[in-house]
Amino acid sequence: MSQSLSLLKVLNPQAGWYRGDFHAHTNYSDGVHTPAQLVEVAIAEGLDFFAVTDHNTIDSFSKFGDDPTTLIIPGLEVTLKEGHFNVFGMEGRLDWMEHICTGKNISELTGIYGTTTALMQGASSQGLLNSINHPLMPWEPPLEWRDRATDLRYLDCLEIWNDPSWPENDHANPKAVALWTDWLNAGYRITAIGGSDYHQPAPEPGQDKPPERLGLPSTYVYAEQLSGAAILEGLRRRRAYVSMGARVTFQAQADGTTYEIGADLGERSGAIDFKATVTDCPSSGRAQIVRNGQVVSETPIEGGQAVLRWRNDADPARSDWCRLDVFGEEGQMMAITNPIYVGPRRRPVSHSYGDFASAPSGKQS
Numbered sequence: 451m452s453q454s455l456s457l458l459k460v461l462n463p464q465a466g467w468y469r470g471d472f473h474a475h476t477n478y479s480d481g482v483h484t485p486a487q488l489v490e491v492a493i494a495e496g497l498d499f500f501a502v503t504d505h506n507t508i509d510s511f512s513k514f515g516d517d518p519t520t521l522i523i524p525g526l527e528v529t530l531k532e533g534h535f536n537v538f539g540m541e542g543r544l545d546w547m548e549h550i551c552t553g554k555n556i557s558e559l560t561g562i563y564g565t566t567t568a569l570m571q572g573a574s575s576q577g578l579l580n581s582i583n584h585p586l587m588p589w590e591p592p593l594e595w596r597d598r599a600t601d602l603r604y605l606d607c608l609e610i611w612n613d614p615s616w617p618e619n620d621h622a623n624p625k626a627v628a629l630w631t632d633w634l635n636a637g638y639r640i641t642a643i644g645g646s647d648y649h650q651p652a653p654e655p656g657q658d659k660p661p662e663r664l665g666l667p668s669t670y671v672y673a674e675q676l677s678g679a680a681i682l683e684g685l686r687r688r689r690a691y692v693s694m695g696a697r698v699t700f701q702a703q704a705d706g707t708t709y710e711i712g713a714d715l716g717e718r719s720g721a722i723d724f725k726a727t728v729t730d731c732p733s734s735g736r737a738q739i740v741r742n743g744q745v746v747s748e749t750p751i752e753g754g755q756a757v758l759r760w761r762n763d764a765d766p767a768r769s770d771w772c773r774l775d776v777f778g779e780e781g782q783m784m785a786i787t788n789p790i791y792v793g794p795r796r797r798p799v800s801h802s803y804g805d806f807a808s809a810p811s812g813k814q815s
């Protein structure tokens with residue numbers, strides 16, 4: 451029997467920050483690499499893990515072999531005219547894939563899974579994670595998310611940073627960050643991730659663009675061990691940051707306890723001391739702590755490094771989210787963390803994708 455991808459296989463029993471990529475294609479859809487070649491690329495890039503996310507097929511799962519150093523997370527890029535979303539964590543074929551995994555580049559919504567919400571709800575109920583990809587990337591056929599009715603309560607993650615080799619993403623990625631910021635302000639705790647959307651190393655003839663790189667951007671995830679189950683649990687707990695090369699830490703200290711990225715300190719009053727560090731930043735620029743969408747503290751990055759300290763006086767009646775943003779000299783993203791949360795939980799009142807101002811003017815479904 452051919453080996454498939456297991457969520458429980460442990461490649462490293464240590465807890466820690468692991469570096470990976472949540473978006474990659476093989477030649478089972480429109481990538482150029484075989485599964486084995488994609489593993490070689492991941493090894494060359496020094497990644498701990500990557501998610502295989504072919505368009506509307508999981509047929510590659512049994513073809514990866516048994517490399518003991520690179521974790522492969524089973525995923526699927528559900529590819530519809532309404533937009534693209536990754537589902538992570540399936541170990542095999544599931545009922546909702548019947549009309550999705552059809553071998554077509556674009557599948558149709560039908561039957562009991564006739565809407566993107568129903569499909570996400572189905573995947574959620576099976577313990578899988580849903581992540582909208584490149585939500586604001588214009589293209590023809592459309593790559594942006596166009597279903598304004600999608601219910602955000604079934605969305606676990608958002609790809610805030612997609613393949614930077616596409617010139618369109620110079621604008622589309624910052625817009626995706628702005629959309630995510632709107633969602634955070636509304637009370638959603640959707641985990642921001644990155645995806646290189648890797649298809650091939652070199653541009654096609656006539657394409658005027660830099661090469662794609664697996665792991666650019668990377669997503670660092672804090673996991674209890676290096677296994678598919680632990681990495682996905684790290685995403686669920688929002689213990690993740692997206693990076694274009696910089697390493698960061700972002701912590702809150704209160705009452706002698708240290709809290710990490712993704713933590714929820716709950717309702718409290720008094721001082722909370724935030725500390726951020728940046729190392730190995732490929733560009734000079736600036737590091738900023740952002741609270742509820744506003745920059746509250748900033749420091750320059752010199753020699754690839756920065757340390758930033760900021761005290762937040764918590765108001766027990768106020769809901770805060772605080773994250774670290776790192777930008778290069780020309781304003782390019784170097785790293786963005788998921789937030790640390792303080793105060794009572796905000797309850798979103800708007801649930802549809804199209805309710806948010808940064809959402810595209812896509813067609814009503």
Ligand SMILES: [Zn+2]
Binds near residue numbers: 527534584593
């Ligand atoms: Zn896509």
Ligand SMILES: [Zn+2]
Binds near residue numbers: 473475527647
């Ligand atoms: Zn893709």
